[in-house]
Amino acid sequence: MNKAIELKGLTKKFGNKTAVDHIDLDVNEGEIFGLLGVNGAGKTTTIRMLTGLSLPTEGNAKVLGLDLKSELDKIKMMVNVSTQETAIAGNLTVEENLKFIAGIYGVEASLFEERLEDIYTSLELGEVRDQRSKTLSGGWQRRLSIAMALITGPKLIFLDEPTLGLDVLARRELWRFVKKLKGKVTIVLTTHYLDEAEALCDTIAVMAKGHVLAVGTADELKRSVNKGTLEDAFVEIVGGEKK
Amino acid sequence: MRALVFTSRNIKELLRNPLSYIFCLGLPLVMLIVMTLINASIPKPEISAEAEAFIDTSAIKATTVFNIDKLTPGIAVFGMTFIMLFCCISVSSDRSSSFLTRLYASPMKSTDFIVGYTLPFAIIAAGQFIITYIAGEIISLIVNGESLNIGYMLLGLPLAVPSMILFIGIGIFFGTLLNDKAAPGICSVFITAAAILGGIWMDIEAMGDAWVTICSCLPFYHSVKYARCILAGDFGGMVLPLTVTAIFALVIFAASALLFAHKSKADK
Numbered sequence: 459m460n461k462a463i464e465l466k467g468l469t470k471k472f473g474n475k476t477a478v479d480h481i482d483l484d485v486n487e488g489e490i491f492g493l494l495g496v497n498g499a500g501k502t503t504t505i506r507m508l509t510g511l512s513l514p515t516e517g518n519a520k521v522l523g524l525d526l527k528s529e530l531d532k533i534k535m536m537v538n539v540s541t542q543e544t545a546i547a548g549n550l551t552v553e554e555n556l557k558f559i560a561g562i563y564g565v566e567a568s569l570f571e572e573r574l575e576d577i578y579t580s581l582e583l584g585e586v587r588d589q590r591s592k593t594l595s596g597g598w599q600r601r602l603s604i605a606m607a608l609i610t611g612p613k614l615i616f617l618d619e620p621t622l623g624l625d626v627l628a629r630r631e632l633w634r635f636v637k638k639l640k641g642k643v644t645i646v647l648t649t650h651y652l653d654e655a656e657a658l659c660d661t662i663a664v665m666a667k668g669h670v671l672a673v674g675t676a677d678e679l680k681r682s683v684n685k686g687t688l689e690d691a692f693v694e695i696v697g698g699e700k701k
Numbered sequence: 702m703r704a705l706v707f708t709s710r711n712i713k714e715l716l717r718n719p720l721s722y723i724f725c726l727g728l729p730l731v732m733l734i735v736m737t738l739i740n741a742s743i744p745k746p747e748i749s750a751e752a753e754a755f756i757d758t759s760a761i762k763a764t765t766v767f768n769i770d771k772l773t774p775g776i777a778v779f780g781m782t783f784i785m786l787f788c789c790i791s792v793s794s795d796r797s798s799s800f801l802t803r804l805y806a807s808p809m810k811s812t813d814f815i816v817g818y819t820l821p822f823a824i825i826a827a828g829q830f831i832i833t834y835i836a837g838e839i840i841s842l843i844v845n846g847e848s849l850n851i852g853y854m855l856l857g858l859p860l861a862v863p864s865m866i867l868f869i870g871i872g873i874f875f876g877t878l879l880n881d882k883a884a885p886g887i888c889s890v891f892i893t894a895a896a897i898l899g900g901i902w903m904d905i906e907a908m909g910d911a912w913v914t915i916c917s918c919l920p921f922y923h924s925v926k927y928a929r930c931i932l933a934g935d936f937g938g939m940v941l942p943l944t945v946t947a948i949f950a951l952v953i954f955a956a957s958a959l960l961f962a963h964k965s966k967a968d969k
Contacts (some may be wrong), residue, residue, distance in 0.1 A: 509806040534808045545803035547710055549717040554710075561706035562807050590717075606803075 467517030492659030548592030597628030707817030740767035773837030774928035792876025
């Protein structure tokens, strides 16, 4: 299987603090890959490096076969991100937001219309297409934020804590939409919700204190520490790091 | 192309904010009308040549800043301080939300951002300038029964570009430097400074050499002065303050562009 991402000793230091410490990871094309960890584990910093928002202190990565350090501009054209906080233009309508981000990525008009219809169908945003985005509920705004990432036709999409701050119904709705994307686009999502990682991810990497402690499917992680639930397995894996 | 897409978004955001109409268009018009009414209520003493030889008449003459030919360019420049305020709020709000983070991860370059923030506010500033001058012309016809010089008014618009760049540059600078809570407060200081030190409400020359020296160190006084010179047809008097304003504008705008580029890569 082709690799969408290959991390080789990727490291990020802020002064004396090491946020991400020499991590090696592979993400397969078309899968939903979860970075699971508590706050401060290094998940968001890893995504920031892979999206060009932050330069690695050491190590390197290949994203979609391109070198992160020397071919960032090409990578940016094929990758999109939905950030932790909802990143939308509040005074623009849903459709204007989508048109705006498509314009930034140079999406042709005919392709935009095609993708727009797909997104309206899959993310059910059609009913609020003319509504100012600041008037949408949190769940709808998050959905729009993901739609803005998808409208550019990325091969790889990063979802940073996509359900943070959403109520349980909105979370479940969003899970449904993310599952629909499986196989169409490679997704890397960060979360500290264990149920979310188990429900959505093909592969999960458990991170703590900037290290990757374990990688595998939810079942593989459970078996690796002989636990019945992902929560117990996570506590065991991360607890092992603390010891 | 990306810069124009970003420009279009910023124009829409600005036009859909009701406060921008109140501050950018309404307030300059209200001030023009109110100051004209105040001026009309001030008694105009007759000063004889003998009296001028014995008393300092500068304070009396200072009231001429409220005459419509002086007031209109002054208010037009003062109106740009509100453009500065909105530009500052716009940049700092985008930075405070994760909207800019998303755009930093996109193929947009720093120049796209700077152009995208500058163009919409330059267009609004030009609109504000035109409306202020049309209002000035109407008031002049009503109050004085005579027209302002239309040719000089038309010339004033392209020559106002350095002032527009100056105030937009200040807005981008502080919008980049400060968060959305602190940015409006700092802009208020600049609005007040521009009003007092720019000589919009008072004749700076009548206040003594020390005051002129202080005001000359800042761009506002020069900006107001050259705008008034243009409307008066005093092209000789216009050159120096226009040059000084243009230099201030270039330096401040370049500083704001560099600061924005630096901040966008702050943790790299």
